[in-house]
Amino acid sequence: MYRTYSTEVMGRTLKVEIGRVAEQANGAALVYYGDTVVLVTATASDKPRDGIDFFPLSIDYEERLYSVGKIPGGFIKREGRPSEKAILTARCIDRPIRPLFPKDYRNDVAVVATVLSVDQDCQPEIAAMWGASIALSISDIPFTDPVGSVNIGLVDGQLVVNPDSAQREVSKLSLTVVSKKDKVMMIEAGAYEVPNDIMMKAIKLAHEENVKIVEFIDGIVKAENVEKQKYEEYVINEDAYKFICDYITTPRMEEAVYAQKKQERDEKINAITEEVIENIGDKIIEITGDEEGLEQLVNDAIYKFEKMTVRHMILREHKRPDGRDIEEIRPLSAEVDILPRTHGSALFSRGQTQALTVTTLGAMDEIQRLDGLDTSEVSKRYIHHYNMPGFTTGEAKTSRGPGRREIGHGALAERALLPVIPDEEEFPYAIRVVSDIMSSNGSTSQASICGSTLSLMSAGVPIKRPVAGISVGLVTGDNDDDFVMLTDIQGLEDFFGDMDFKVAGTSEGITAIQMDMKIKGLTFKMIEQALDQTARAREKILKVMHDCIAEPRKELSKYAPKIVNINIDVDKIAELIGPRGKTIKKIIEVTNCAIDTEDDGRVFVKGDDTENMQKAVDMIKAITMEPEPGMIYDGKVTRLMNFGAFVEIAPGKEGLVHISKISKERVNKVEDVLSVGDEVKVKLLEIDQQGRLNLSIKDAKKDEKKNNN
Numbered sequence: 001m002y003r004t005y006s007t008e009v010m011g012r013t014l015k016v017e018i019g020r021v022a023e024q025a026n027g028a029a030l031v032y033y034g035d036t037v038v039l040v041t042a043t044a045s046d047k048p049r050d051g052i053d054f055f056p057l058s059i060d061y062e063e064r065l066y067s068v069g070k071i072p073g074g075f076i077k078r079e080g081r082p083s084e085k086a087i088l089t090a091r092c093i094d095r096p097i098r099p100l101f102p103k104d105y106r107n108d109v110a111v112v113a114t115v116l117s118v119d120q121d122c123q124p125e126i127a128a129m130w131g132a133s134i135a136l137s138i139s140d141i142p143f144t145d146p147v148g149s150v151n152i153g154l155v156d157g158q159l160v161v162n163p164d165s166a167q168r169e170v171s172k173l174s175l176t177v178v179s180k181k182d183k184v185m186m187i188e189a190g191a192y193e194v195p196n197d198i199m200m201k202a203i204k205l206a207h208e209e210n211v212k213i214v215e216f217i218d219g220i221v222k223a224e225n226v227e228k229q230k231y232e233e234y235v236i237n238e239d240a241y242k243f244i245c246d247y248i249t250t251p252r253m254e255e256a257v258y259a260q261k262k263q264e265r266d267e268k269i270n271a272i273t274e275e276v277i278e279n280i281g282d283k284i285i286e287i288t289g290d291e292e293g294l295e296q297l298v299n300d301a302i303y304k305f306e307k308m309t310v311r312h313m314i315l316r317e318h319k320r321p322d323g324r325d326i327e328e329i330r331p332l333s334a335e336v337d338i339l340p341r342t343h344g345s346a347l348f349s350r351g352q353t354q355a356l357t358v359t360t361l362g363a364m365d366e367i368q369r370l371d372g373l374d375t376s377e378v379s380k381r382y383i384h385h386y387n388m389p390g391f392t393t394g395e396a397k398t399s400r401g402p403g404r405r406e407i408g409h410g411a412l413a414e415r416a417l418l419p420v421i422p423d424e425e426e427f428p429y430a431i432r433v434v435s436d437i438m439s440s441n442g443s444t445s446q447a448s449i450c451g452s453t454l455s456l457m458s459a460g461v462p463i464k465r466p467v468a469g470i471s472v473g474l475v476t477g478d479n480d481d482d483f484v485m486l487t488d489i490q491g492l493e494d495f496f497g498d499m500d501f502k503v504a505g506t507s508e509g510i511t512a513i514q515m516d517m518k519i520k521g522l523t524f525k526m527i528e529q530a531l532d533q534t535a536r537a538r539e540k541i542l543k544v545m546h547d548c549i550a551e552p553r554k555e556l557s558k559y560a561p562k563i564v565n566i567n568i569d570v571d572k573i574a575e576l577i578g579p580r581g582k583t584i585k586k587i588i589e590v591t592n593c594a595i596d597t598e599d600d601g602r603v604f605v606k607g608d609d610t611e612n613m614q615k616a617v618d619m620i621k622a623i624t625m626e627p628e629p630g631m632i633y634d635g636k637v638t639r640l641m642n643f644g645a646f647v648e649i650a651p652g653k654e655g656l657v658h659i660s661k662i663s664k665e666r667v668n669k670v671e672d673v674l675s676v677g678d679e680v681k682v683k684l685l686e687i688d689q690q691g692r693l694n695l696s697i698k699d700a701k702k703d704e705k706k707n708n709n
Contacts, residue, residue, distance in 0.1 A: 003223070007216045009033070009150075010161045010209070012122060014216070016134060018224060027139025027226075031131040035119035037067075040131025041112050044141045048106035048232055053300070055105055057098055061090040061128060062114040068373050083372045084407055089113075089125045091408050093132050096178035096185035099517050100145040104234040109141060118373050121164035126151055129178060130213065137221045140229040145520065146221065147185055148213030149178045152202045154194065159202050161209050165376055175199070175513075177206035181214050183521020187501075190415040193465075193509035196531045203527060236300050240287045244301045247280055248272055253309045257321045262352060262441050262491060263394065265321070273302055307496045314475045315484050320493065322351075327487040329470070329537055334450070334548035336458040343560040344459020346548075348451035350541075351490060352441035357451035359459040361560045362430040363606045365596045382421045383432045384414035386448055392440040393491075409445040410435070413469075416449045416504035416512035417456070420464040427462055428565035428604050442490035443471035445514075449504050454545060459560065460553040467511055468541040469504035472530050473497040480523050485530060487537050503534035507542060563606045564613055570601045572624035575652060583623060583651045591616040622650030627693060629684050632700050637678040640670050647682050647695055655693025657682060662697050 002020035006013055015032040022028035025041040049056055063086050065072050065079060072079055082090070093111065101109070113128035129149035136143040153163035153171035160167055168174070173194050178186040184207055191199070256268035276284075276298050284298065285291050313319040318326055330351030339345040344359035368380040386409040390397035402410070413435060421431065433455060435448030446469030453466045473489035476482065476498050486493055494500050500516040510531075515522075522530075556562070568576065576597065577584045584595055593607035593616040603620055607613040622633070627649070635647035644658040659667055667673055674680075683700040687693055 005216070005220050005223070007212075009213065012162075014130070014213075016130075016220060018134075018138060018220070025135070025139075026141050027135040027137070029131045029134040029138070031127045031134070033119075033127045033130075034122035035117060036122040036124050036127050037115075037117040038124050038127040038131050039114045039116060040128060040135045041114075042132070042135040042139050042141060042143075043110050044139070044229075045108040049108055052106055053296075055098065055101060056108045057094065057101070058108075058110050059090040059094040059132070060110070060112045061086045061093065061125075062112060063373050064115055065371075065373070067115050067118045067124075068375055070371070073371050083370075084411065085372050085374070087404050087407050088411050089128065091404060092125065092176060092178075092186065092188055093129055095516055096129075096147055096149075097132060097136065097143070099185070099520055100143055100147070100180070102142055102231070102233075105142060105231055106234065107141075107231060111135065115373060120375060123151060123162070124373060126162065126176075130217075134217055134220060137217055138224040138226055140226055142228050142231060144228070145180045146214050146217040147178050147180050148210030148217070149176060150206050150209045150213070151176050152206050154191075154198070154202070159198075159205055161205065169376065173199075173202060175202050175206065177203055177210065179207045179210035179214070180521055181211060183523060184527060185517055185521050187513050187515040187527070189510070189513035190418070191505075191510050191512065192419040193506055193511060195509045196528075196535060199510055199513075199531065200524075200528055204524065207524075236297065236304060237288050240284050240297060241301045241304065243280070243284065243287060244276055244298065245305050247276060248302070248305065250309060253305055254313065257306060257310055257313075257492065258319075258323070260322050265492065269302065269306060273298060276302065310492060310496045311475050314486065314493070315477050315482070318484065320486065322490065324488075326484060327533060327536065329488045329540060330490070332541060332544045334454055334545050336454050336549050341559055343557045344455045344457075344461070346451045346454030346458055347438075348447050348454060348545075349439075350443075350447055350450075350488065352439050353444055353447045353490075354438040355435050355444060355447040355451040356438050357433060357435045357448060357455040359452075359455045359461065360432045360434075361459060361461075361556070362432065363561060363563060363594060363596060364424070364428060364430055364598070364602075364604045365594075366430040381424065381430055382414065382418055383430075384410050384417065384448075384452065385432070385434045386410035386413060386437070386445070387434070388437040388440060388444060392437045392444075409448065412445050412502070412504075412512060412514050413448045413452055416469060417452055417463075417467050419511045420467055420506065422462050422464070424602070425565065428563050428602075429461075429561075431456075431461060440491070442494055443469075443488070443500070443502065445469070446471050446502055446504065449512075450541060450545060454549060457549050457552040460556040462552045465506040465508065466542055466545050467504055467506055468538045468545060469502060469512070470534050470537040470541060471500055471502045472533050472537075474499035474501070474519075474522075474526065474530075476519060481525075483526060485526070485533055487533055501530045501534070503531065503538070505535070505538055507539070561606050562608065562610065562613060563604055564617055566603050566605070566617060566620060568601050568603055568620065568624040570599070573597055573599075573601065576603070576620060576623050578652055586651055587616055587619050587623075591619070595620070619651060623652055625650070627653065627684050627687065629686050632681055632683050632703060635680055635682045635695070637674050637676055637680065640674060640676060642670070645670050645674050647680060649682065649684075649693070649695070653693070655682070655684070655695040657695045657697055661685075661695070661699065664698050664702075 006015040017030040027042040152175040153160040154173035172192040175189040259265040449469035473486040498519040504512040591612040596604045633649040635649040639646040648654045681700040682695040
């Protein structure tokens with residue numbers, strides 16, 4: 001027997017089945033929302049993993065293409081590695097629930113969301129978040145704070161909760177908010193320059209709906225009544241910790257963390273650690289009775305002391321480790337044209353954080369094709385990739401390709417810049433931007449947004465407005481009103497702080513938000529201050545960027561491809577291509593240009609020579625135009641007959657010049673005055689009932705002479 005629970009969410013039924021499937025998992029929920037169905041399971045190991053000092057939580061979002069009636073592409077015909085959207089969804093589930101586990105919980109936990117059926121009006125990502133919250137809450141895993149999640153759109157100036165597919169197509173906002181009963185746990189947004197006040201209204205609306213969902217989940221938890229498991233709590237020996245702190249002293253720890261550069265601070269902390277082990281290690285072993293655990297205990301104690309010191313300095317003295325004011329941004333610098341042969345390049349630096357960003361332009365056939373569950377999104381013209389090698393933090397590690405963090409940061413930068421990217425009609429190029437991080441000490445994703453803006457303008461991409469990004473951090477005290485918010489957090493402040501709130505936008509409004517939490521939620525007061533503080537910081541950054549390059553270049557790099565976009569009647573596409581591609585191949589051969597056609601009638605001509613490109617455009621227009629009687633065309637003689645000559649006025653369009661229409665003088669033999677290959681001007685006299693073109697050289701000359709006079 002399985003149990004069913006249901007409620008209404010924005011006019012659609014949310015149904016949850018417990019105990020129907022996956023009964024061997026610690027917790028499992030089969031979530032129905034409209035015709036969308038997602039199975040979410042939560043499992044945990046019996047014991048903590050040996051030798052780890054972090055919580056090993058893994059989130060997987062499994063897309064089954066049968067859920068949208070698709071057979072996977074490729075040779076193998078089965079789902080392979082997760083799509084980019086699946087990875088981003090998994091990250092969005094991870095971020096809000098991770099802080100809601102006990103801080104010292106070290107058991108492996110795996111949450112798997114499997115998408116079984118997709119109704120495009122009911123987003124499976126939202127259903128997966130609900131399922132994760134329910135599966136964990138009804139399990140014996142020590143997770144005790146259910147969360148709700150909704151998506152907010154902005155359609156025709158109105159905020160819409162969980163917009164359907166048609167509304168999402170025209171929405172100026174895609175905001176996902178995850179909340180527990182009293183606070184906001186996560187904010188993820190892409191927006192078309194939405195002002196702070198509208199964004200704040202959207203967040204509050206989302207929270208109101210989330211509270212209703214949490215109440216529904218609370219009812220399920222109460223009905224299921226599962227006892228939570230005991231786990232091995234990890235506590236540092238208090239006597240040993242106090243002994244270590246007394247030996248180091250607070251002034252010395254403050255001096256160690258109060259350093260401009262990360263390397264200098266790390267050296268000081270390492271020196272203290274070695275000194276503690278060498279000088280008082282024996283005494284610590286006497287206190288704990290554990291010789292093997294000495295090094296781990298000392299590292300944990302110094303980490304705790306360092307964290308407490310940094311947080312106290314910030315919260316009580318408003319003193320940051322590098323000496324900056326609370327809203328002070330580290331030194332900024334911006335340069336363009338760093339690389340001579342790329343289409344566009346820029347180097348953006350903020351303190352020890354540095355991003356080299358390069359723009360590459362390509363033909364429209366180089367857009368990225370997508371094979372996922374969202375049937376409305378089949379391709380991507382603007383692509384942003386992010387790389388962060390080990391050397392950026394001084395680590396000796398080899399590159400193993402982009403991980404989830406790299407994919408997430410690239411997607412954030414892509415989302416931030418997409419609202420200012422020109423449409424295909426204005427700029428008919430595929431655009432790939434790559435941010436290679438050169439040095440990392442806090443918020444490299446936001447540096448890559450700034451660098452990408454500069455790089456795009458350097459490449460001559462006519463973006464609507466520059467976009468800048470900045471992050472604020474948070475240190476909280478004893479109550480919700482006791483907090484300090486830090487602009488432009490560096491690595492240490494992120495590491496020991498409670499939040500990383502990233503906001504990107506233009507002078508007109510917000511284009512992207514991503515919020516990472518380490519505590520159990522934010523109040524509206526905290527969110528409002530974060531939005532205001534990031535807006536002030538963006539103004540300063542945009543000025544530095546403007547001083548570097550004020551507007552997009554008017555000309556593309558000489559190394560960039562030249563592309564022209566024209567539109568033809570959809571019914572003429574087959575005519576342009578010709579039988580077995582004969583017509584379009586002829587144009588390509590004659591002009592040495594690449595030509596791509598789209599199903600909606602767009603034609604893209606790519607080449608290196610402007611004259612050849614114009615020739616290709618003229619040939620395309622000649623083929624796809626409707627011949628009009630009375631018009632004069634440039635033609636080429638293709639065949640000679642006894643009764644006249646056939647003249648091609650466009651590839652695939654040929655008409656007859658009767659012998660009587662060749663010249664005003666009498667012509668006895670066609671070959672006396674014309675040869676195959678001759679280029680002549682002809683006038684279209686008529687199109688007969690069979691669609692044949694009747695042409696005249698004689699009348700074309702007559703009209704030309706008349707016009708000259």
